[in-house]
Amino acid sequence: MKIHVAVSRDSEVEKVASVLSKAVKEALGSEKVDLVFVFFSVHYGDRAEELVRLLWDALDPEVMLGCMGVGVISPTEEFEGNSVVTVWAASLPDVRMLPMHLTFSEDDSPVTMDGWPTALNSTTERPTFLLFADPFSTPIESVFSEIEQYCPGAPAIGGVASGGSDLGENRMVYNGTIVTEGMTGVALWGPVSVRTLVSQGCKPIGERYVVTKAERNIIYELGGAPALQRLQATLDKLGADRGRQAARSLQVGIAFDEQRERLDQGDFLIRGVIGGDQRSGGVAISDLVEEGQTVQFHLRDPKAASEELNLLLAKDQVEFPNKTPKGALLFTCNGRGRQFFAEPHHDVRALQKRAEGLPIAGFFASGEIGPVGGKNFLHGYTASIAMFAEK
16 A cells, blocks of 8 residues: 655646646556545636546546545645645555445435445445535435445545535536536445544533433423523533633534443534524524433533544554554544634644654545444534555
């Protein structure tokens, strides 16, 4: 296995393609280029088709994917709002890859999906999925259901394209072309290990409660009392000023295992609080919730986010001391970055500490895909990481 990342900030796509493809071929030498990811800023959106075609022809990979983003990540820097293209290229001998472009029709009930590789319906191995979605035309939960049906337990990692504000404005790479709707991705398996890390970046506040009354995404009662009352009491304990500040970064954590005596950050699926209703006492969140589940209010917090990401990377190093990653993909929320951490390049620098000189590429997403508690989810304010290593 051999991985290299090349970066260009030139304004001319012909020069960008030439510089990037030359750098990749020099780095990989005689090794075949098997898998390529291309991430580019919105500045290249109008000429993305030409850029991708030139790279496809020059590198001649088996699979090439990627997408546009409001920010792009290189091995050492996070470019927020700058014009840049990164190419992540890998030689993966004997690794089997199935690329896909999924499209959906929501006129039917249930949603119909086209493009799913039928070879996955009978595989006995568990692949890893790398996925990129358009937010305006992709019912992502339907894809997760398909994966769970045909490839139970298979992890999915990736991100939702950013930079477009309406249907048809986002750009995703599918081999030598650009597509503007649905989802692109690849399922891969064989002699490669793809380890996934998902850092949700929140800290718990207040007590844990059992949901005693709920309907769809609305929690009406926590521990027998109105949910809004429980929330207000939690915020009041923070003090007036801190409580008002906390209300703007409020989240809810849904526990995966209610029976555990101790629940840490990684034991919750973090979801946003949409609002509350004084009359019913209910609190609406951005996911379905069931009675009997355990929840705890959380806050988005840069210090907690930094600590959690570094803890996850440290755990990976302890668990795999002799399996240093050969390369990594980083999909970080467009709500993180400099505005959240008050410093540039936070997430990519944390990842570099795991393995200095690691070939890293990625982008700032409008939603991050990754497994938590053995199940795939779409997240927000998250850093999702795929680390490639020898199996």
